Amino acid sequence: MPADFISNLYVFILAGFVGFEVIKRVSPLLHTPLMSLTNALDAIVVVAAIIIAGRHETRLTTVLGAIAVAASFSNMVGGFLITDRMLRMFKSGRPKQ
Amino acid sequence: MMTAQVLQQYLDFAYIVAVVLFILSLKFLSSPKSARWGVLAGEVGAALAVGATLLNPEVAQYKWILITLIVGAGVGVPLGLVQMTAVPQRTALSHAFGALSAALIGIAEFYVGTAPVTRFQMGEIGLEVIIGSLTFTGSVIAAGKLQEWLPQRPIVYRGQNIVSLSVLAGALGLAVALVVNPAHTLLFPIMVLVALIFGVLLVTPIGGADMPTVISLLNSYAGFSAALLGFVLNSKVLVVAGALDGSSGFILSVIMCKAMNRSFTNVMFGAFGQVQASGTAAKEERVVRSATPEEAASILEAANNVIIVPGYGMAVAQAQHKVRELYDALTKRGINVRFAVHPVAGRMPGHMNVLLAEADIPYDRLVEMDEINGDFPQTDVALVIGANDVTNPAARTDKTSPIYGMPILDVDKAHTVMVIKRSMNPGFAGIDNPLYYLDNTLMLFGDAKVFVGQIVKELGGGH
Numbered sequence: 001m002p003a004d005f006i007s008n009l010y011v012f013i014l015a016g017f018v019g020f021e022v023i024k025r026v027s028p029l030l031h032t033p034l035m036s037l038t039n040a041l042d043a044i045v046v047v048a049a050i051i052i053a054g055r056h057e058t059r060l061t062t063v064l065g066a067i068a069v070a071a072s073f074s075n076m077v078g079g080f081l082i083t084d085r086m087l088r089m090f091k092s093g094r095p096k097q
Numbered sequence: 098m099m100t101a102q103v104l105q106q107y108l109d110f111a112y113i114v115a116v117v118l119f120i121l122s123l124k125f126l127s128s129p130k131s132a133r134w135g136v137l138a139g140e141v142g143a144a145l146a147v148g149a150t151l152l153n154p155e156v157a158q159y160k161w162i163l164i165t166l167i168v169g170a171g172v173g174v175p176l177g178l179v180q181m182t183a184v185p186q187r188t189a190l191s192h193a194f195g196a197l198s199a200a201l202i203g204i205a206e207f208y209v210g211t212a213p214v215t216r217f218q219m220g221e222i223g224l225e226v227i228i229g230s231l232t233f234t235g236s237v238i239a240a241g242k243l244q245e246w247l248p249q250r251p252i253v254y255r256g257q258n259i260v261s262l263s264v265l266a267g268a269l270g271l272a273v274a275l276v277v278n279p280a281h282t283l284l285f286p287i288m289v290l291v292a293l294i295f296g297v298l299l300v301t302p303i304g305g306a307d308m309p310t311v312i313s314l315l316n317s318y319a320g321f322s323a324a325l326l327g328f329v330l331n332s333k334v335l336v337v338a339g340a341l342d343g344s345s346g347f348i349l350s351v352i353m354c355k356a357m358n359r360s361f362t363n364v365m366f367g368a369f370g371q372v373q374a375s376g377t378a379a380k381e382e383r384v385v386r387s388a389t390p391e392e393a394a395s396i397l398e399a400a401n402n403v404i405i406v407p408g409y410g411m412a413v414a415q416a417q418h419k420v421r422e423l424y425d426a427l428t429k430r431g432i433n434v435r436f437a438v439h440p441v442a443g444r445m446p447g448h449m450n451v452l453l454a455e456a457d458i459p460y461d462r463l464v465e466m467d468e469i470n471g472d473f474p475q476t477d478v479a480l481v482i483g484a485n486d487v488t489n490p491a492a493r494t495d496k497t498s499p500i501y502g503m504p505i506l507d508v509d510k511a512h513t514v515m516v517i518k519r520s521m522n523p524g525f526a527g528i529d530n531p532l533y534y535l536d537n538t539l540m541l542f543g544d545a546k547v548f549v550g551q552i553v554k555e556l557g558g559g560h
Contacts, residue, residue, distance in 0.1 A: 001217065002217060004331045005217070005221075005328065008327065008328050008331065008333065008336050009328075011333050011336045011337060011340075012324055012327075012328075012336050012337075012339075012340050015336065015337040015340035015341060016340045016343070016344050018120055018341070019123070019340055019341040019343075019344035019345060020344050020348065022120060022123045022124050022127075022341075023123060023341075023344060023345045023348050024348060025124075025127040026123070026126045026127055027127065027128070027129070028352070028438075028440060028446070028447060028450075028465055029129060029447065029450050029460055029463060029465075030126055030129060030132060030447060030450070031349060031352075031445075031446035031447030031450075032184060032188075032445060032446060032447035032448060032450065032451045033126065033132065033447070033451070034123075034126055034345060034349075034446075034447070035188055035312075035313070035316055035345070035346070035349065035445065035446065035447075036184075036188060036191070037122065037123070037126060037135060037136065037139060038123070038316070038320065038341060038342040038345040038346070039188065039191045039192065039195060039316070039319075039342070040139060040143070041119050041122065041123075041139055041142075041143070041338050041341060041342060042195050042319060042320055042323050042338055042339060042341075042342035043143070043194075043195060043198075044115070044119075044143060044146055044323075044334060044335065044338040045195070045198050045199050045202065045323050045326060045335060045338075045339075046147060046150075046169075046198070047146050047147060047149075047150040047332070047334065047335075048202050048326060048330050048332060048335060049198055049201075049202055050147070050150045050151065050153075050156060050162055051150065051153060051155055051156060052202055052205045052206070052209075053158075053161050053162050053165065054153075054155065054156030054157055054158055054159065054161075054162050055155055055156070055157060056157050056158040057209055058208065058209075060205070060208055061205040061208055061209055062158075062161060064201045064202070064204055064205040064208075065161075065201070065202065065205055066161045066162075066164075066165045067165075067197075067198075067201055068197070068198035068199075068201040068202050068205075069161075069162060069165040069166060069169060069198075070165040070166075070168045070169040070172065071169070071194040071195075071197045071198040071201075072169070072194065072195065072198040073165070073166050073169025073170060073173065074168075074169040074170070074171075074172035074173035074176060074194060075173065075191045075194045075195050075198075076143055076147075076169075076173065077169065077170045077173030077174060077177060078172070078173035078174065078175075078176035078177035078187075078191065079173075079177070079191060080136055080139060080140050080143070080177070081173070081174065081177025081178065082176070082177040082178075082179070082184070082187065083136050084133060084136045085177070085178075086181070086184075086451055086454070087129070087132045087133045087135075087136065088133065089181075089451070089454040089455050089457075090129045090132070090450075090454045090460045091454070091457065091459055091460065092129070092130075092459055092460060092461055093459025093460075093461050093462060
């Protein structure tokens, strides 16, 4: 087994636990924004797409990379945008007003 | 002039900061007060990672990157501005995009051919591309169902599960064949195609009422495919982001399954909501009492405590703003109005909360099932708007019911139950609801938006 695999596995398992601990504290009230926010964060695959498209190795890989850049970047932009729109709507009844 | 190695270290450091910001971003989401900081933290982290990547010396050509970034933003902005009622299908579509890009990058990695692919790498790529591909088509089908381009009822046929599982086995078999001999490159596109087909077969038989679970599962798959891609590319930032997204989707799926008292396998392969071999006992004529908007208004006016139970029907009828007017009219009279939100009400986790928040209903009035269920016996009126199965008392009492054991909102314990419903047709799960025949139940027949509007008019009649 390659050494990289082992170190990635460590990171994966630890990140999985962190994710579990952090996300179980999110109130069910915000489960929809949670899903759109994690979607936007997941769109970080755009960095891999940029490298593939930018290395410009073969026409095929450049095209695949370019489509992946567009698909993931649209998730990133759209995901943050809609999450913020949703969260702006959640208002408490008690304070000022 | 910085050497490439030093630059690489700076870039890696930027990724670490981005990862920390991602975790903080989710942490801020634990309270509605700090939640918007979470978006900011995520945005800064993402911008940092993307900026660092653009500086990577491996990037030799910028033209297509810039064009596709602009295209991506051009698609993303309108998708970020959709109506709140369209959020479930938008979410399914974004799972599709995420999985698509993960699959495409895996495919590109297979064809890069800089170094001969080892068996181990082939295994990683194969698994990653299979999950990415099936999540892509599965999410497209889910989005189509939610947008009602495809029928929301489950589409089933005899021997379906055997066919679907054989297709999955076929995709995995091709991946194994590639691991055994990575030189058989022709098998790779076939494997991708078979995985794409499996995604379609996986989601087509699933009914609309099960969408909250399915959308969460697809969320989880999209995350894990990104994490696997991180393994393929040895990119820790992808491993972490994918693990966070994957575990989030997984937790939500578990919550949704628990809220329906069903297992994953049952959701994925149970084809819930087919026309039930209905009614074990021959149904005797049962009496249903109905009421007019005027009667409903006067009952509400006389109440001290009202709990409103919203469901998918409220979303379909776009009734949330009328419901807000009703909330205002009742609160003005000093009536205590709260909303009881079942975890699987609607088409995705948290769906009802977003719609009600959009209608400006304060979030402290939105109460979860476990917190509010004890209050129904002291409640004067429970008003059910477009919810059905989540209020079905058969889940508590009738062992033969398909939803027996599902936790429900105990609306039947309220002094008076009023149910706004179009007709006596059963809900999505196709199950008869004994709630409608109880002595303390009044049926309010009509469109949710129109009916609530009429009640509001009656209540406002005084001035």
